[in-house]
Ligand code: HGY
Ligand code: MN
């Protein structure tokens with residue numbers, strides 16, 4: 041007797057086991073994961089993912105940027121597949137759940153449907169997006185940016201990491217520059233499960249976030265050129281101190297974000313002194329910076345404020361400052377129907393939920409520009425992410441996967457298996 045879709049639930053243990061099984065690829069002694077995009081560890085998890093999808097009866101294709109698409113047939117193959125998934129690359133000191141939960145929950149949804157003998161009306165497609173993190177290669181959400189033509193594929197392939205390795209060369213090195221054209225796999229919509237990476241759901245004791253909006257993002261690369269000289273014998277008035285200038289920029293970014301609190305955040309995440317030495321005045325520094333806000337007007341104000349401050353510092357200090365905007369993503373507004381399906385699925389499952397704005401960036405941000413898309417959040421411990429301490433509970437991961445399952449059954453159609461009764 042086939043289980044009616046209305047009381048279908050994922051196998052929480054199996055999902056949890058896959059999260060820990062894949063955490064081996066790049067696992068760190070502190071319990072985190074270092075699986076940089078297109079690294080050997082990324083190849084290992086991609087190979088694992090491909091095998092698991094094929095074992096679940098899916099047809100896997102890989103596009104030129106390494107985006108992986110695993111399609112499950114539906115009753116009506118004239119309909120476009122509904123997309124679910126996330127990413128498997130991590131930050132250098134990342135955790136086991138960021139991106140991984142959404143990709144493996146999508147696989148668990150398929151495994152659950154297989155076990156129940158349920159064929160959805162529309163096909164399904166699990167996606168593993170290349171380089172969501174943007175840590176090794178900038179910008180973030182790179183594979184999905186290529187998919188929606190937000191960045192030209194040739195531009196993306198030419199982007200290099202700190203060692204000068206290009207995306208194209210890294211794809212070739214791990215054998216994931218696939219034959220499929222970028223954007224060829226069309227989708228009817230996209231739904232991504234992800235840990236919140238913030239403190240709200242845990243603080244409110246709610247297991248589900250219905251993500252309706254996402255922050256706009258600006259990324260900068262900067263370089264400050266001063267002059268290296270003796271830290272002891274160079275009079276203060278003659279110094280061309282690049283780090284002192286950067287320090288003013290760091291504090292200016294913090295002040296600009298605070299001035300627009302609580303709807304803005306700003307960070308300098310990287311700063312590299314070219315030839316560091318404790319008794320040499322820093323003469324050259326490369327740095328990266330970013331702003332994020334849900335409000336397009338505030339995004340413009342933050343950018344204008346920083347540009348003006350940099351000009352003022354460069355006019356006052358004897359250093360040269362270069363600030364390049366390398367990426368700008370407008371605020372995201374997700375599809376009300378897809379977000380509604382998430383809320384209805386949570387209600388059906390008796391799970392408390394609340395509408396949310398995503399602070400972090402996600403591939404769904406790009407998907408929302410070309411198709412109906414939304415996200416599901418679940419809590420993570422202390423709201424911590426992009427840190428080896430990142431953690432979540434099996435119950436919350438399963439709850440999120442069940443909401444994904446039932447939202448997908450509503451959106452792709454459960455093939456007459458009783459969903460919604
Ligand atoms: O930057 C982000 O928000 C994402 O983690 N790549
Ligand atoms: Mn992520």
Ligand code: MN
Nearest residue numbers: 131138173426
């Ligand atoms: Mn991340």
